[in-house]
Amino acid sequence: MKNPLNIFKLIFLTIIVSCNSNKQKVDFTSENFNLEEFKTRIATLASDEFQGRFPGTIGEKKTIQYLEEQFKQIGAKPGNGNSYFQEVPLLKITSDQTTKLQLSKGAETLILNFSDDFIGGTPQPVENIEISKSNLVFVGYGINAPEFNWNDYKDIDVKGKVVLALVNDPGFRDSTLFKGKNMTYYGRWIYKYEEAARQGAAGIILVHETEAASYPWGVVQNSWSGTRFYLADNTVTKSGLKLQGWLTNEAAHRVFKIAGLDYDQQLKTASTRGFTSVDMKLSTSINFKNKVEYIRSNNVLALIPGTDLANEYIIYTGHWDHFGINSKLKGDSILNGALDNATGTAALIQLAENFSNLKVKPKRSIVFMAITCEEQGLLGSEYYAENPIFPLNKTIAVINMDALNIFGKTKDMTISGYGFSELDDYAIEILKEHNRYAAPDPSPERGGYYRSDHFSFSKVGIPSINMSFGVDNIEHGKQWSFDTMSKWISGNYHKPTDNYEPNIWKFDGMVEDIMVYFELGYKLGMTDKYPNWREGALYKAKRDEMMKQ
Known part of the structure; x- marks a missing residue:
């Protein structure tokens, strides 16, 4: 050329x-x-x-x-009075990356390692996070969408519990639901975390699938390991949501297996209208330390x-x-x-x-x-x-x-x-x-x-x-x-x-x-x-x- x-x-x-x-x-x-x-x-x-x-x-x-x-x-002139900057106050949280996620059913225990199996952190500005033997609930796509007549949280109380949810929305697998292959905002991880917070959950873990997420696990590792930022006083930081994280697809299969559930069948059921959330009869435990800071970042604005x-x-x-x-x-x-x-x-x-x-x-x-x-x-x-x-x-x-x-x-x-x-x-x-x-x-x-x-x-x-x-x-x-x-x-x-x-x-x-x-x-x-x-x-x-x- x-x-x-x-x-x-x-x-x-x-x-x-x-x-x-x-x-x-x-x-x-x-x-x-x-x-x-x-x-x-x-x-x-x-x-x-x-x-x-x-x-x-x-x-x-x-x-x-x-x-x-x-x-x-x-x-170009300054875009904010005499300044080119707009300060953005942020909550900066760096979570311990050596933590492990433990799931138990009776005498059987599954230990998941950070990065290889799961990624997790907290939006809460506290130095220590502990979730001890919280029930794990599979909530399908974790969506409450009245305009689509869809509520994965219907008839179940998840307050104080950890929920497990799929990425994307039901239209990804059934083109007659939601807007078909056109993913809605309900498919975004941001929405799912916010909805879990609104429902009073103690934590939410998303099941990663490369096709449904549109990126491989390596993107989750690089994007979610280490420091995360939050706007102060938003939906999640003001809630009781202690844990927000991701689970590899392979690890998810292991979680469903220990719960005595078939992952593929549950995936199919979750993509069907009338799905009812499932108490997986697993206790979930995790604890980790955080470094909490309040900082200011900047938007930069110029004006013609x-x-x-x-x-x-x-x-x-x-x-x-x-x-x-x-x-x-x-x-x-x-x-x-x-x-x-x-x-x-x-x-x-x-x-x-x-x-x-x-x-x-x-x-x-x-x-x-x-x-x-x-x-x-x-x-x-x-x-x-x-x-x-x-x-x-x-x-x-x-x-x-x-x-x-x-x-x-x-x-x-x-x-x-x-x-x-x-x-x-x-x-x-x-x-x-x-x-x-x-x-x-x-x-x-x-x-x-x-x-x-x-x-x-x-x-x-x-x-x-x-x-x-x-x-x-x-x-x-x-x-x-x-x-x-x-x-x-x-x-x-x-x-x-x-x-x-x-x-x-x-x-x-x-x-x-x-x-x-x-x-x-x-x-x-x-x-x-x-x-x-x-x-x-x-x-x-x-x-x-x-x-x-």
């Missing part, structure tokens, strides 16, 4: 953006998109010097200082002020954080997070630079928000959504960028949550102008819509769009894309091997996608229209109520 930098330098892209029946021309050339500079930004953010960009460490300090310097250098409608805002988001250093790993122990999400963070800087260089600035203000603790459960974006700097009813849209295209040009771009909001129409129009098309998430069973920061904004009613690279690869086709992405996820996702590899990565598709992100924000910034959620969307009622204020 030809050098993408040489190709890009030959391009003079003129973007025609409709605005109140007038045509505004925006010149997008190699002069204001320096590919080598963009590469340098990715390389810097993904370097060992930044130590995996873990919140509350020297890695965060280096990251947010770098972002502040970059935003200042390109002329608008003109006629400067008090209305388009927000670009991308999380800056990753998983830092895992000292338990042999060899390379730094999880650099190059694709996830040094690429999206570098794109925030690039877009801010492009907007800063425009001769015709958008009517609406453009905000660039690098978010903390996405990898910890969307905590930074959740905090912002609950403590907004810019009024929610003046926030027109959120455009999220999480892990950009390193596999080459595609005919399409993927929109997770396709059809949820009118923002799709803007994206479809822009892609069509470039002989490309928008496509729904090709793997909706992975629940991608609920796994990145735009979702925190969706939950409070802000129209949000999560666009990512497509699968219709121009050079190799769709099947090659599926195979290549699956291989990458299996080998690199949330692992030390997610490194910056400029000699392997293909940047031409990434550049084209960034241009689409730019045009989308510019088009929204030049209109006075308020895109909304479509009828039937879960978040429309909140937006409608908000706009009455």
